[in-house]
Structure formats: C-alpha cells, structure tokens
Amino acid sequence: MQTGNIGVKTENIFPVIKKFLYSDQEIFLREIISNAVDATQKLKALAASGEFKGELGDLTIKVEVDKKKKTLTVRDRGIGMNAEEVDKYINQIAFSGAEEFIAKFKTQSEAEAANIIGHFGLGFYSAFMVSSKVSLISKSCKEEGANGVIWECDGSPEYTMNEIPKGDRGTDVILYIADDAQEFLEEGRIRELLNKYCKFLPIPIQFGTRKVQEEIEGETDKDGKPKTKEVEKPWIINDVAPLWKKAPADIKDEEYNDFYHTLYPMNFGEPLFHIHLNVDYPFNLTGILYFP
Incomplete structure (x- = not known):
C-alpha cells in the first residue's frame, strides 16, 4: 500500500478550485469525459502504429449513475495507467502550476480566470467541485495479466493508492457526489450535460438504455408490413460522425x-x-x- 501527499505546497488548493469554478460547476463532467476520450484516442493511435497488438473491442465510454451509492461513474477502455503513471499524471503533473494558478486567480476576476483551468492540468480535479471523495481505478493496456491500481482522495492533499484486481484495461472514475450537489445524481440533469458538452465527441458515449422498435426478420402483419418487437438497446448520446x-x-x-x-x-x-x-x-x- 502506498500513501503520500499530492505534490502541492498550498494546503487549501481544493477550496480554491471549488471557489474558482463555483459558477461553472457543471463542467466537471465535460472534463472527466474529455480525459476518457483522450485515453481512448491514444489507444487507437497505439494500435494504428502497431505498438498495441491486442483487440480494441468495444471502445464505448459508459456513464453510470447509482442513486443508492450516490455515485457517478465514467468508464473507458482506453490506454489506462499503471501505478507509476497514476503517480506521475494524477499526483504530480496536475499541480505543477498550482502556485502560479493561485497567484493568477487572486489577481483576476472570475470572468478573466475562466480559462485558467485548462492551462494547469486541473481538469481531473474539477471532480472535487461536486464530490466528497473520488476513486480512480485503472489498468494499463501495456500490462496484460497485471493488477490494476486504485487511487482515492477525499478532497484533502492526502491520497491512498493500492493494487487492485482489474480484468480489463482502461480507467473508471467514480465520483461520490457531495450532499450539496445531489442534482448530479438525476438522470435528466446528466443527460442534459452530456447533450450540452459531449454531443459530437469522436468516441461513442453510452448513458443508460432505451427501448426501440425493431423489425422481426421474415414476419409481416395482415397488411404485409414488417412486424416489430420492442427491444432495449444502449443509449448512445453522441454523434461520432457529424x-x-x-x-x-x-x-x-x-x-x-x-x-x-x-x-x-x-x-x-x-x-x-x-x-x-x-x-x-x-x-x-x-x-x-x-x-x-
């Protein structure tokens, strides 16, 4: 088991992030899904170059709400990360510009600071605007047969990281939604945000299922029209080829x-x-x- 402190000197970085983005709280979902899309695109690039020789399979990104557990989960089957990469990209890189970020935030209005987050690798940490805890479970596509890694943080600079059994490559980001952000456990609200921010992303994104009418092959009614039956299919919310x-x-x-x-x-x-x-x-x- 590994424990440690995220690479940031300022103790109150999370309250600053929450305050900085408070007026645009909903963008957390865009940031988390953008990371999942990037991870999937990287895997496709590795496969195209011959560096990844496994089966790509279904690359659909899945968004799931569990009201009982009060969680919102984004799952991808992209490139994934091992423990070393989680330590590098989650614990260190995300806060490499934290002090400069805080300095700029203090000297700019909220409107002027609206574009800062993308310049400091803070997208993943926008999850803490709506979460009391975040779990990240990942397994690298380069380490078939190895265990995955689970990283957890409750919004303080402290985190825990352990090995965990994980069969498939990719990353699950699990947000434990805070009491003051329960709207993000409502399916209608999440669907609204997915349509707003993810409508034309290049990787299929599934949120739940829906019932559709499907023709029954070889069967017609008395008027000669094809018979149909109701089937449940994954609800893909985006158009990957606009x-x-x-x-x-x-x-x-x-x-x-x-x-x-x-x-x-x-x-x-x-x-x-x-x-x-x-x-x-x-x-x-x-x-x-x-x-x-």
Whole structure:
C-alpha cells in the first residue's frame, strides 16, 4: 500500500478550485469525459502504429449513475495507467502550476480566470467541485495479466493508492457526489450535460438504455408490413460522425435540414440557406453555417 501527499505546497488548493469554478460547476463532467476520450484516442493511435497488438473491442465510454451509492461513474477502455503513471499524471503533473494558478486567480476576476483551468492540468480535479471523495481505478493496456491500481482522495492533499484486481484495461472514475450537489445524481440533469458538452465527441458515449422498435426478420402483419418487437438497446448520446465532417457532395438538403433541427429543436421552420465550410488554408476549418 502506498500513501503520500499530492505534490502541492498550498494546503487549501481544493477550496480554491471549488471557489474558482463555483459558477461553472457543471463542467466537471465535460472534463472527466474529455480525459476518457483522450485515453481512448491514444489507444487507437497505439494500435494504428502497431505498438498495441491486442483487440480494441468495444471502445464505448459508459456513464453510470447509482442513486443508492450516490455515485457517478465514467468508464473507458482506453490506454489506462499503471501505478507509476497514476503517480506521475494524477499526483504530480496536475499541480505543477498550482502556485502560479493561485497567484493568477487572486489577481483576476472570475470572468478573466475562466480559462485558467485548462492551462494547469486541473481538469481531473474539477471532480472535487461536486464530490466528497473520488476513486480512480485503472489498468494499463501495456500490462496484460497485471493488477490494476486504485487511487482515492477525499478532497484533502492526502491520497491512498493500492493494487487492485482489474480484468480489463482502461480507467473508471467514480465520483461520490457531495450532499450539496445531489442534482448530479438525476438522470435528466446528466443527460442534459452530456447533450450540452459531449454531443459530437469522436468516441461513442453510452448513458443508460432505451427501448426501440425493431423489425422481426421474415414476419409481416395482415397488411404485409414488417412486424416489430420492442427491444432495449444502449443509449448512445453522441454523434461520432457529424454532418460537417462529410463531403458536401455526399449530403442531401434533407440531411442539412434534419441536422439543423437536431441543433435547434425549438426552431420549427427550415433555415433560409446554409454554407458548408471546408477551409484548409491558412488554417483548417470545417463546419456548417446556417441562416435561419
């Protein structure tokens, strides 16, 4: 068993983080899922280069709420980490700029400081804005057959880290939601945030399941129409291949209009026209500009 102090000299770093991001508390979910997407993208890059020779399998990131345990969990099957990497990336790197961060926070307004978090590797620690404790369970893709590692912290600079049996590679981040943040145990609230921040991320993100009608192969009703049955399927909340990534020549006007209504569901009319942007010089820019 390993115990120690996170590499930060300032004892009150967590209260500062909470205060600094208090007005934008909900971004914690974006940060945790962004880390999961990055880990998955890194695994795909290793596989493409031949450094990872195992099966990629299902790379879906799963978001789970457990109201009884008061936990919110984000699971990925990405590159994962071993104990040494957890110590390096969680205990040290995240706070390498803590003193500078605090100095900037004290001299700037909250609005001006809104972009600081991304420059100091503090994204993971945004979880403590809504959590009384955070557990991270991880296993590196490079160490098949080895145990995983569990890292836990209650929001103080102290942490614990132990070996733990873990069958699959990847990382689980488990947030024990604090009493003053119980809204983040509501499925509707989490779905709202996933749609707001994760709608077009490049890795599938599952949140729960939903019932859909599926055709029964080879069976028809008295009118000759295919019979259907209700089945439960994973609810993937994001579009990993949004319309703007496709070639304009391959897209029909109806698809542009459908995408417009996906983005703006309360706008019932059709847009006057649209421009599909695909610029590669002097910078890369792709997108669709709609004129309502």
